[in-house]
Amino acid sequence: MREDERRMTAARYYGPGSLRIEEAPVPEPEADQVLIRLELCGICGTDVHEYVEGPIFSPTEARPDPLTGERPPVGFGHEFVGRVVARGESATRIPLGARVAVEPRRTCGECEACRGGYRNCCPSAATIGLQGGGGGIAEFIAVDERLAFDVGGIPARTAVAIEPxxxxxxxxxxxxxxxxxxxxxxxxxxxxxxxxxxxxxxxxxxxxxxxxxxxxxxxxxxxxxxxxxxxxxxxxxxxxxxxxxxxxxxxxxxxxxxxxxxxxxxxxxxxxxxxxxxxxxxxxxxxxxxxxxxxxxxxxTICYADDHPTAIRLLQERDFPTDDFLTAVYPMERTVEAIETLRTRAGDHMKIAIDVGGAG
Ligand SMILES: [Zn+2]
Ligand SMILES: [Zn+2]
Missing domain, CATH: 3.40.50.720 (NAD(P)-binding Rossmann-like Domain)
Structure with a gap:
């Protein structure tokens, strides 16, 4: 069976209050991409806003994303970690099996900000997991290899903190x-x-x-x-x-x-x-x-541009209070409940992550 005929379970955003856990095709990595079997995906305040009062960043039927061209439904979740399980033909930097964290932003590559080394300010930057390109609350995602960073021996529960x-x-x-x-x-x-x-x-x-x-x-x-x-x-x-x-x-x-x-x-x-x-x-x-x-x-300040390696190095060198950061882990089918918990009882939690099953 070909890769693009395989199916997976994924969270997909249709609009405010409408996030479905449903079947979707497993993405096929392009030449310069890696396919990641996802493990954990954190939920952030932006996700809560998008779910409750969006679409803020996500495309609509009338307004496809300018960079990705995608319309709803789009993948959901941008704070993800998982292991590389397949690579496009020119993606050779990260070994198969390596756990990676991802800088989840696609940029135009041509504007002044992109060329000047501050692509995080690119006017057409599109966040993966909000504006197209798949999402982290899914079994698989394909991302550009240049946006993926090998986290070495950092466990998934800690590595899910790398994006924030x-x-x-x-x-x-x-x-x-x-x-x-x-x-x-x-x-x-x-x-x-x-x-x-x-x-x-x-x-x-x-x-x-x-x-x-x-x-x-x-x-x-x-x-x-x-x-x-x-x-x-x-x-x-x-x-x-x-x-x-x-x-x-x-x-x-x-x-x-x-x-x-x-x-x-x-x-x-x-x-x-x-x-x-x-x-x-x-x-x-x-x-x-x-x-x-x-x-x-x-x-x-907005997001990051090549700051993931520093985040990874600090985690490797310093103690990190993982249990104080990751205050709850929910299974994928309870994603909406996790979002509602963050919306109504944010003070009780630091970070809730979704276990998308890849760890075991
Ligand atoms: Zn975020
Ligand atoms: Zn740009």
Whole structure:
């Protein structure tokens, strides 16, 4: 039987509230692609938004994806890990059987951003698992070999964190300063905030203060390397930092509210750097005067471009609190339940992953 005649089980997104676990053809790798037997796929906030109020990024019948040309249904899930089980004829870098994590973004390759080395800002970038190209909640996916990275001996339960760690690595790299010995503030200790704290510490930051209203998340942040935590509900952040004698050079807004952006702007020392990591579609009203008087640098960050190797290296070199990160694993047929759990009880979870069966 030919590869393209084989069938698999996959999650496919049809539109808001419509995600089906159904049969789909097993993709056939193109010449420069690898076929991956998937093991685990994490669900991220973007997936929850897409499911509940989409299509935000996904194509519609009237609006096929400009890069992939795909229409619904599209594959779902972009934080995936699995093993290479077949290769196109020119895909020879990654050995068969290797466990890989994938940078799940396809880009045009021709625009200024793509040619300039920051393809993550490509205007036509299309996320695999949202905008076509298959998805991670499936038995198989075929991806360009250049987007796949051998994770070595990192177990799947930890490797499923590589994609969001790459987001954190990129956010930290945007600050543009050596991290060794630095002092940083992280506002918000959801999955990305916790990982930004972990990456900062893994890169040698001396002090990482995490500001987070949720008690459980504050507690978890410690295990990701936070040296101190502040509950902004009961404490004035600036007064507490002053009492500790801490004036952070770097601040990362991982919550995406006007208040957290304001906290970051006010917390940094003169000529400090504020990186806005959280995605917010709403306008934020902030007092800008401290940006002026302290000459604060305010930066954006989106996804990653070749940050996966750094994420993998950090995981190989440093302890990672896998059990604090991966708080639940659901089977594929319960994907919608997993999304609903994240929607309604996000504070109880860091990351939920879908076990797509490839591990056993
Ligand atoms: Zn994501
Ligand atoms: Zn481009």
């Amino acid at each position: 760690i790459a987001v954190a690595v990129h956010a930290v790299s945007r600050a543009g300063v050596p991290i060794e010995g630095e002092t940083a503030l992280v506002a918000g200790a959801g999955p990305i905030g916790a990982l930004v704290a972990w990456v900062l510490r893994a890169m040698g930051a001396a002090e990482v203060v995490v500001v987070e209203p949720g008690a459980r998340r504050r507690e978890a942040a410690r295990r990701f390397g936070a040296t101190r935590t502040i509950d902004p509900g009961g404490t004035d952040v600036r007064a507490q930092l002053t009492a500790w004698g801490i004036a952070p050079r770097l601040a990362f807004d991982c919550a995406g509210h006007a208040a957290t952006l304001q906290t970051c702007i006010e917390a940094v020392r003169p000529r400090g750097v504020v990186v806005n990591v959280a995605i917010s579609a709403r306008p934020a009203e902030v007092h800008f005067l401290p940006v002026t008087t302290k000459e604060v640098t305010l930066l954006g």
